[in-house]
Amino acid sequence: MKDHIRHARPHISRDEDLIFERSAPGKCGVDPLPLEVPSVSASELLGKEFHRAEIHGFPEVSELEVIRHFTRLSTWNYGVDTGLYPLGSCTMKYNPRINEVVARLEGLATDHPYTPPELAQGCLRILDETARCLAEITGMDAVSLQPAAGAQGELSGILMIRAFLAERGNPRRYILIPDSAHGTNPASVATSGYEVRPLKSGARGTIDLAEVDRAMTEEVAGLMLTNPNTLGIFEVQIREICNLVHQKGGLVYMDGANMNALLGIARPADFGADVMHLNLHKTFTTPHGGGGPGSGPVAVKKFLEPYLPSPTVERAADGTYRLNYNRPKSIGRVRAFYGNFGMAVRALAYIAANGGEGLLQTTQDAVLNANYVMRRLQDVYDLPYNGPCLHECVLSDHRQAARGVRTGDIAKRLIDYGFHPYTTSFPLIVQGALMIEPTESASMDELDEFIEAMRAIAEEIEEDPEFVLKAPHTTRVSRLDEATAARKPILRWKK
Numbered sequence: 385m386k387d388h389i390r391h392a393r394p395h396i397s398r399d400e401d402l403i404f405e406r407s408a409p410g411k412c413g414v415d416p417l418p419l420e421v422p423s424v425s426a427s428e429l430l431g432k433e434f435h436r437a438e439i440h441g442f443p444e445v446s447e448l449e450v451i452r453h454f455t456r457l458s459t460w461n462y463g464v465d466t467g468l469y470p471l472g473s474c475t476m477k478y479n480p481r482i483n484e485v486v487a488r489l490e491g492l493a494t495d496h497p498y499t500p501p502e503l504a505q506g507c508l509r510i511l512d513e514t515a516r517c518l519a520e521i522t523g524m525d526a527v528s529l530q531p532a533a534g535a536q537g538e539l540s541g542i543l544m545i546r547a548f549l550a551e552r553g554n555p556r557r558y559i560l561i562p563d564s565a566h567g568t569n570p571a572s573v574a575t576s577g578y579e580v581r582p583l584k585s586g587a588r589g590t591i592d593l594a595e596v597d598r599a600m601t602e603e604v605a606g607l608m609l610t611n612p613n614t615l616g617i618f619e620v621q622i623r624e625i626c627n628l629v630h631q632k633g634g635l636v637y638m639d640g641a642n643m644n645a646l647l648g649i650a651r652p653a654d655f656g657a658d659v660m661h662l663n664l665h666k667t668f669t670t671p672h673g674g675g676g677p678g679s680g681p682v683a684v685k686k687f688l689e690p691y692l693p694s695p696t697v698e699r700a701a702d703g704t705y706r707l708n709y710n711r712p713k714s715i716g717r718v719r720a721f722y723g724n725f726g727m728a729v730r731a732l733a734y735i736a737a738n739g740g741e742g743l744l745q746t747t748q749d750a751v752l753n754a755n756y757v758m759r760r761l762q763d764v765y766d767l768p769y770n771g772p773c774l775h776e777c778v779l780s781d782h783r784q785a786a787r788g789v790r791t792g793d794i795a796k797r798l799i800d801y802g803f804h805p806y807t808t809s810f811p812l813i814v815q816g817a818l819m820i821e822p823t824e825s826a827s828m829d830e831l832d833e834f835i836e837a838m839r840a841i842a843e844e845i846e847e848d849p850e851f852v853l854k855a856p857h858t859t860r861v862s863r864l865d866e867a868t869a870a871r872k873p874i875l876r877w878k879k
């Protein structure tokens with residue numbers, strides 16, 4: 385191994401067996417004392433047909449083996465608590481522990497969704513106050529916390545646009561989407577029964593006003609755009625763009641997954657968006673990865689409020705809260721109960737802990753960090769769109785590709801240096817993209833270590849590209865066949 389691997393360390397046990405392979409007949413974790421009261425067997429309790437006497441191949445291991453096995457596996461994990469997680473577009477911020485303390489308060493953690501509203505006033509108030517904070521942050525008039533993810537917020541928003549236009553006589557056929565968009569955008573549009581019309585980005589990586597003018601016809605229901613876009617660049621002509629769409633009777637959907645770049649600085653409602661979603665699991669520090677749960681509240685201007693998912697939480701004049709199911713124009717329910725309540729609790733805790741000034745500071749720090757990384761890497765990695773970025777920066781593997789090394793290889797080598805890879809090959813408008821989002825959680829020391837690792841990899845590529853092409857060198861397994869893993873996953877262990 386080369387001596388320039390500085391930060392990488394092997395795992396405690398890199399050859400951990402599967403738990404099944406540790407099994408031996410008769411080994412047992414707990415040996416309970418015989419009962420002093422008459423016992424009822426499971427098959428008596430459930431009925432024979434629902435009870436199996438034996439689970440074929442079930443591992444038999446001791447208590448210590450169980451503890452060691454799972455503790456070792458947990459050390460193979462990489463999370464925001466382990467180190468920098470610069471996955472662009474994903475906003476892997478630190479999840480403050482105060483959020484967890486609040487979410488575990490009795491009542492908040494244990495109230496059942498069927499609790500009658502009279503007995504769940506505190507929980508309803510949390511939903512209402514979270515929605516009010518998000519309305520204030522975005523400038524919008526009404527918010528539903530029901531969607532369970534950003535993509536579901538998008539779907540809800542586009543369905544609302546459809547319901548609104550249909551009621552006025554014609555839902556129209558197309559939605560305009562810039563070619564830099566996140567993949568969920570076209571998917572939400574197609575699921576809502578619209579067709580996508582792509583908008584080509586201009587030379588500066590932003591949308592061209594003339595292009596919107598050309599594409600925006602009376603057949604177009606609206607524009608769906610991310611601002612700042614997936615290059616981390618703010619659409620400076622956003623007001624003019626929104627005006628053009630509105631003049632032709634269309635609506636503007638803003639993908640607000642990147643609100644962590646605007647928080648406390650700009651409000652989408654002020655620059656012309658009619659409907660948008662937010663990702664509580666990105667901008668508002670609720671945990672994500674590993675399959676959720678997420679939360680993608682959808683926020684709208686007043687005229688779209690009747691179409692919001694049902695039920696809505698409403699506050700009566702006497703200060704009590706109720707659930708309103710009687711909303712004839714609503715697009716209906718998009719999620720069981722009231723959405724992922726625990727995420728609203730955590731997001732509200734985060735908003736309250738920071739306050740307006742604190743949230744502004746997080747935005748400024750996130751933007752500063754991304755610009756710092758971009759400027760300190762631009763002499764070794766190509767910068768396709770040179771200009772100040774917001775919360776993330778996008779470089780490319782253009783120079784390294786000449787030596788046969790691509791963005792995915794650089795990302796794999798980063799693992800050896802102890803960092804989670806950045807986002808590779810997205811946005812699609814940048815060939816060989818390296819998309820880096822440090823977030824405000826990273827200290828300058830940590831950013832410097834990351835930058836040093838990225839610069840060291842660039843040097844390695846000059847000296848010995850083959851070595852980087854075989855990375856990672858320090859993990860238990862190295863180059864996996866990712867396509868086969870995704871298409872034909874083996875999810876069950878069989879002897």
Ligand SMILES: *Cc1c(COP(=O)(O)O)cnc(C)c1O
Pocket residue numbers: 473474533534535536566568569610614639641642663678680
């Ligand atoms: C993350 C993201 C989404 C989708 O959000 P999910 O919660 O993963 O469904 C949509 N658009 C952009 C720009 C994103 O970064």
